[in-house]
Amino acid sequence: MAKEPELATIAVYSLKGGVGKTTFAINLAWASAAISRRRTLLWDLDPQAAASWLISTDRQSRDAAQAIFSKDVEVRKLIQPSTVPGLDLIAADTSLRSLDHLFREMDKKKRLAKLIESLGQDYDRIILDCPPGLTETSEQVLRATNMVVIPVIPSPLSQRAMGEVARYLVQRGGSHAPIMPVYSMVDRRRALHRKALEDQPGWPAIPMASMVEQMTVKRKPLGAFAASSPPAQSFAGLWTTIERQVQKHQKNGG
Numbered sequence: 001m002a003k004e005p006e007l008a009t010i011a012v013y014s015l016k017g018g019v020g021k022t023t024f025a026i027n028l029a030w031a032s033a034a035i036s037r038r039r040t041l042l043w044d045l046d047p048q049a050a051a052s053w054l055i056s057t058d059r060q061s062r063d064a065a066q067a068i069f070s071k072d073v074e075v076r077k078l079i080q081p082s083t084v085p086g087l088d089l090i091a092a093d094t095s096l097r098s099l100d101h102l103f104r105e106m107d108k109k110k111r112l113a114k115l116i117e118s119l120g121q122d123y124d125r126i127i128l129d130c131p132p133g134l135t136e137t138s139e140q141v142l143r144a145t146n147m148v149v150i151p152v153i154p155s156p157l158s159q160r161a162m163g164e165v166a167r168y169l170v171q172r173g174g175s176h177a178p179i180m181p182v183y184s185m186v187d188r189r190r191a192l193h194r195k196a197l198e199d200q201p202g203w204p205a206i207p208m209a210s211m212v213e214q215m216t217v218k219r220k221p222l223g224a225f226a227a228s229s230p231p232a233q234s235f236a237g238l239w240t241t242i243e244r245q246v247q248k249h250q251k252n253g254g
Helices: 021-034 050-055 094-106 111-117 136-144 156-172 191-199 210-218 230-251
Strands: 008-012 040-044 079-081 087-090 125-129 147-152 179-186 205-207
Touching: 008 021, 008 136, 008 230, 021 040, 021 050, 021 087, 021 125, 021 147, 021 179, 021 210, 021 230, 040 050, 050 087, 094 136, 111 136, 147 156, 147 230, 156 179, 179 191, 179 230, 205 230, 210 230
Parallel strands: 008 125, 008 147, 040 087, 040 125, 147 179, 179 205
Antiparallel strands: 079 087
8 A cells, every 4th residue: 555645835935926926836736636646735825815816616705814823713614625626725815914913923933834734634735825025924934844946037136036035044044945946937039038047057947938828817727728838848847846856855854
């Protein structure tokens, strides 16, 4: 009998918005559920709730997403099936706008980690769509995850933001989850993008494509309607790399 996979949590995080974070979260969650056949939960922590809008089966806003953290609502009560087979969702809503304030007030540094741990019997993989910025929420995320995937647009500004995150982690001290920078919205016709790829040849890259924009029209992950497209194939390959690294890290006791 095959051994059940250990729970692993993958955060999709960026210092700045507009880098494709939600696109990453949705497509990686789809790959986890559809390709790896993992019991997968996508937890939307971004008050903009873009991931929730894309795949939620419940169109009513509950304004309860923050209540999970203050223990006013049991976490399982907010889990819903998504429109993606095999993928569950904890939706975001506007109540998360004051989540940083709540975390500061509670002064419980591992609240998110403990909630994730409590779901270990139900899921193999939890994907976190994180709000941008270096905040109390990002502190919680860094303590709770097995890997942090950071989408980076091949531009000096976006790469500078990636450097800020790396500096922040060094200053923070202590151990933290492995970080995987991934180039996002890559257009190889542009000299700036080609140069960035040459400078960091080891970073995975997701190509710019009009097909990605179709996600918001169809309200589906790429793999559900354009599985053979270059961006869908790139996300599938990225997920395979993430799975391999997470399993290796777990095996080594990380």
